[in-house]
Amino acid sequence: MSLRIYSAQRILTMNPTLPEATHIAVRDGRVLGVGPLDELQDLGEYTLDERFAGKVILPGFVEGHSHALEGVLWEYAYAGYFPRQDPAGHTWPGLTDIASLQNHLRRQIAELPAAAPLIAWGFDPIYFPDRRLDRNDLDAIDAERPIVVIHANLHMMTVNGAMLRQSGLEARAEIEGVMTFGDGEPNGELREMAAMFAIFDTLGIDLFDRGSEPETLVRYAKIAQRHGVTTLTDLYNPLSETGVESMLATCARADVPMRLAPAMSALTYTAEVGIERVVDCRESSTDKLHFGLVKLMTDGSIQGYTARLNWPGYHDGKPNGMWNAEPERLTDIVQRYHQAGLQLHIHTNGDEAVDLMLDAIESAQELWPRPDHRHTLQHCQIINQAQMKRAARLGVCLNMFANHLYYWGDIHRERTLGFERSQRLEPLASADRLGIPIAAHCDAPVTPLSPLFTAWCTVARQTASGKTLGAHEALDVARALKLITLDAAYTLKLDDRIGSLEVGKFADMAILDEDPRDVPLEQLPHLHVAATMVGGIVFDND
Template sequence: MIQVYEARKIITMNPSQPQATHIAVKEGRILAVGDLAAMREFGEIRVDGRFADCCLMPGFVEGHSHALEGTMWEYPYLGYFPRRDPAGVHWAGAQSLEAAQALLREQAERLPPGRPLIAWGFDPVYFEGARLDRLLLDEAVDHLPLVVLHASLHVMTVNSAMLELAGLHRHAEIEGIMVGDDGRPNGELQEMAAMHAIFETLGMNLFETVGSPTTLWRYGRVARNAGVTTITDLYNPLTDEGIAALKDVTADEDFPVRLVPAMAALAWSVEEGIKRLQGCLEQGNDKLYFGPVKLMTDGSIQGYTARLKWPHYHDGHANGIWNAPPETLWEMVEAYHQAGLQLHIHTNGDEAVELMLEALEGALTFWPKRDHRHTLQHCQVIDHAQLRRASVQGLCLNMFANHLYYWGDIHRQRTLGHERCQRLEPLASARRLGIPTAIHSDAPVTPLGPLFTAWCAVMRQTATGKTLGEHERLSVAEALEMITLGAAYTLRLDHLVGSLEVGKFADMVALDCDPLVSPPEALKEIRVTATILGGRVHDAE
């Protein structure tokens, strides 16, 4: 007997048949899409009407997020914006330095003596006056080591106890270890190399906790509740233990998502990384897809660690820093491309975009490949000349649309100014040039929620309601394509997911109303009621 799901409307993302009312599933794949009469051609059917009042769509594809979303909620949230954790607990956030200090003081009192306190999500760009440093942290907590990870995940601030424990109070000359007027480390550590010293001292690296089964299960549940059926972990070190956890967790029939880990290139030498990733390619399953490699170039714009072309930062702040020397990044691009591996490259600033366009152009000249699908990630202020070069090179883009809401006001006033903010996340321009494009949340940097991400791309509103770049707005249909088929294309999975067509996985999301007829401004309010993965229903919580 064939299983058939009925809906008030099915949005297929299949241009040959954009809408339907019924979908037939066999052995976890789509057997047919159409009306009830088309379903009956297969003989005896069983119609499941639980979604009869819902709108079904292809399950959302989150092309840039991190399994750290499943780790960070083990620690107190110190962000500026209110947020809800996977258990449904509401965190009000901290809208002042005094509120942040009070929260840290309260959390420290709950810990056993000597145990370090780790908090996350802090965003210093929202606070006027003195920037968070070791002295301000000492006022809150001075009797135990304290680590505050910033929202961007590219910066942390630690107190004096943590600096001394790590021995960094003696190493002001190392890049990324920021110093105060007295020439001593002030507690702020920028980018991966400087932060690694803290993780090494603590005997744990947050970026490696993605290999924990507990983390992966929590990540899967968060994704399910957001309507996501295919998700990335776009900075996975692929340790032996992590690979084993990925295989075990995704092999469980109850795990609710398909997972695409991208190997963190900077965690390995080029030779080791290529060998490790190539060795993983055949170890996946229907819910685990190895293949991409993630390369980190610069940092974040709001953290002042992104690399911007002239005139650099609008408020005169010094330009950002590279996560590796430019020549090393260039060599890595050439090596991974020559090995036939797909690159997903973090490029926040337009100077980082420029470096990677030059490196990719050189690699493609010496080792041509037609369908490489190398993807520039974030590319928030990519300019129009760079967009045209990206189009010529056959690149994909995955833009951080949520940035418009969370940091648009800051960029307009402080980091980028008026003109560059009109092309912040230039989605419509990328579409006009025919560049395959996706949009993303970068969770846990911002909350995982593809419908909110789509709303950002359509409305382009900041947190204060201002519009940035109205000529770069997308239609609702275009935004929905970027969180389904567009994202699937950047992951080389568009033959399996992203649209509802015969032969693809029966991966769907059930929504309480139709996003194509709802007012565009209401897109972020649409509720996910369930996901369907391979024909199996997973109710949202």
């Protein structure tokens, strides 16, 4: 491939040695040089490309915690509280009451074959404080057709009577996660993986494995492209044989604008089988597909009341949440994967889950010391100061779900956490002061894939109602940009090849109309990404 030098109004490299430049040289899909044009001319014969001369170039954004479900779920009906844009650019309105939800689902049913189940997603019961959605609400839409409404947090769902009967859960109220009416009859709400998988098994659908299908991956990549994301994760992938083959073939395509880092779901396998699976897949890694990560689910979500909280628990007195496996098993998994030399990405929403996992990592480190394990706690919404100091000592990374501040900050302040704990939602500034490797993420499809919005959340710390939570935990824009580039790459152990623009790294770039540091803060989430480059290939977004 010939040498091409791109000019820009400004290049923000995320390389502390050379933070800004005006030109970047690309050859064979990698960065060959960065600097002023007269300093790059000794690299050889080149083509000067000035299409971005008036733009600002950043490293391609790295989404350190998202799911390929973002590419799957748009095949089903969106039923969320907030308006949301689909991959085709159509904005679906938010559904703010149960009657609106029912009418929307009736319209979706009218387009389905006679016996086909209706699957919807994005519903958020926390915004319906008067009562919970239940089977009767869905039976009123259609009592014969199975109906499944997946909640926004992906840890819960509500199904109708037909679905309960078909799955056998109608008569299994004793199963943890099968919620009931006062008379003990299942009310249609199912919490966490064990109960929900009974539904997916009945329907013959594995949504997480579907995340590896070619059409899903292409859709996922195209959504990312519009937002300047060049590296995506899929942090709950079964790594099935067919799924791995599909990911290898799809990511190898030059027209698919993404690098992908799937993390195997540890609870899917015994530790022995899972370790062998990850190690085998790791040998197949390519420049665009990185195997080797492991995802461990501990608790659920705070807004879903399934996260595990330390005393005093939920602010409004609701019962404590659920573990996705027994704490002893979770600890054993950490120790086994750590001993095997693998990197864990651990879902910890509640501070009790954080304690359990820090205990597990500390015991694993004592038995099998590893100086650069980079185990990463994901979400860690209300991690406290003592826990962060311990995480720093243990070499743990924290990837915080900053979008929580906007989408659920008001709910946490008023109902789930109260005033003081809501101030330490996503305490990024404190973690940064302690020298902990940090990143921020969107957890798509839980919230939309948009790194500049995520960056805005870390700076503004505003809720949907416009309130500010935890002003002392706010970052500045320059620091926020590093969270969604080089810092996120670090948590994936990919910072040697992506996350900054410097010699030898992949030529992955987000080309913006303006410098994010110069625009008014309220404009940051709306900056236009003119183009996205992956391995030197330009994908225009206009």
